[in-house]
Amino acid sequence: MPTEPITINDNGAWCWFQDERALVDPVANTLLVGSVAAPQGPGGDSRGGNIEVAVLDLATGNSRVHVLHRQLEADDHNAPALLIRPDGRYLAMYAKHKTDNYSRWRISVRPHDASEWGPEQCFDWTELAAGRGATYSNLHRLDAECRVYNFVRAINDDPSLMVSDNDGTSWRYGGKLFTRPKVGYVNGYTRYSGNGQDRIDLITTDHHPRDFNNSIYHGYIRDNTLHDSQGKVVSKPLIGSPGIDQASLTTVFRAGAELDGDVLTHGWTVDLRGRGTDLAAIISCRANDTNGVLRREQVLDVDDHRLLYARFDGTHWRLNPLAVAGPALLPHEQDYTGLGAVDPNDLDQVYVSTPVDPRSGEATAHYEIYRGRTGDGGATWEWEAVTSGSRMDNLRPIVAPGDATVHAVCWFRGSMRSSQAYETEVVVLR
Secondary structure, three states: OOOOOEEEEOOOEOOOOOEOOEEEEOOOOEEEEEEEOOOOOOOHHHOOOOEEEEEEEOOOOOEEEEEEEOOOOOOHHHOOEEEEOOOOOEEEEEEOOOOOOEEEEEEEEEOOEEEEEOOOEEEEOHHHHOOOOOEOOEEEEEOOOOEEEEEEEOHHHOEEEEEEOOOOOOOEEEEEOEOOOOOOOOOOOEEEEEOOOOOEEEEEEOOOOOOOOOOEEEEEEEOOEEEEOOOOEEEOOOOOEOOEOHHHOEEEEOOOEEEOOEEEEEEEEEEEEEEOOEEEEEEEEEEOOOOOOOOOOOOOOOOEEEEEEEEEOOOOEEEEEEEEEEOOOEOOEOOOOOOEEEEOOEEEEEEEEEEEOOOOOOEEEEEEEEEEEOOOOOOOOEEEEOOOOOOOEEEEEEEOOOOOOOOOEEEEEEEEOOOOOEEEEEEEEO
8 A cells, every 4th residue: 555645635624424525437537525625724715615626537646626616614514425427427515514504516517527517506495494504415326216315414403305306407305314303403413325226325323422322223215215224114205204213223333332341322423335235334432421521632541432333244233343533533522533434345444543543552643544454344453554653633534436446545634623624635545
């Protein structure tokens, strides 16, 4: 593996509840990565809030940044979701962080070319969401239905959906996935993984982990129906549904579970990937519970987090420890960690960002990226350092899907003070 990543965008970051944030276009032999620029980075206030797509030519190593919307809002939650339509044109969808009521989208003018985009269009959630705002975009196409789904946090801050029967040219409201009386900030943080053919898998929480001691649940969408892990129908039809309680799905992680002597609570969804009914997920949680603000300069075995690896073999979910995730990434967000990613082309391989070396258990000066491999479904791991001795944090890795012959790991590195203030660059390692 090369030791040095290349920078493809000198100012960018993303949250982890939009997808695909990065993807490979095998026809153009390019990698596309969406992100949001911050005023603290290169370009300053005039660039802050730009919604951008960086395109890396995988043959030459050259990259270029294209702007989808100038100065929309400086917030990593607004990162665009990307999709390649059957005609080869790109669809990009993005939304603000609850500060207005629009899901926005643009379609590239030419197939397999991100240099020029058609006009921005908007879906207005105002009446549906009673003016409470919309957040996140998650695009998944099912060829069997000739339909594209966009999963948005909107009505009652529930996971809601938009549907398009013309590959994103126009959209209509599609109902809600989940709903329940709201506790605290929002209802359910959901991660999605689609096979592009006939199935979209998802994992979700109860609420925000700072407001509720979350468990994690799994289900999947097929034939306009929501199922639990074993295939039991829990919501039919899905489109037009008022939403169900997510606890009707299969429990993957139960709050209060004990693993390796740690009592684990306040779960959060990190990543989900699948190949058929073989699924792998990464979950973050608090170890030995605390409700206070977690301190960066803490003793590592107190007030810290764990990353867990969950594997589904088509019948059962098995949960194993993955890595120590350390204290809170940000002082005001006690459940933020460096996160991790499952390789979509090899579910036995993961990448994690942590300030604790998983090989030795020793703390490092900054968050580093490590590659882990398992040969027994996650029970044991072998680790390799991807970065080491860094002078800045390396955060929120992604393994880009789209072409099984291309292995591209993306993350951003630098200094992050909040979701709205960061000096970070987007890098890729092949």
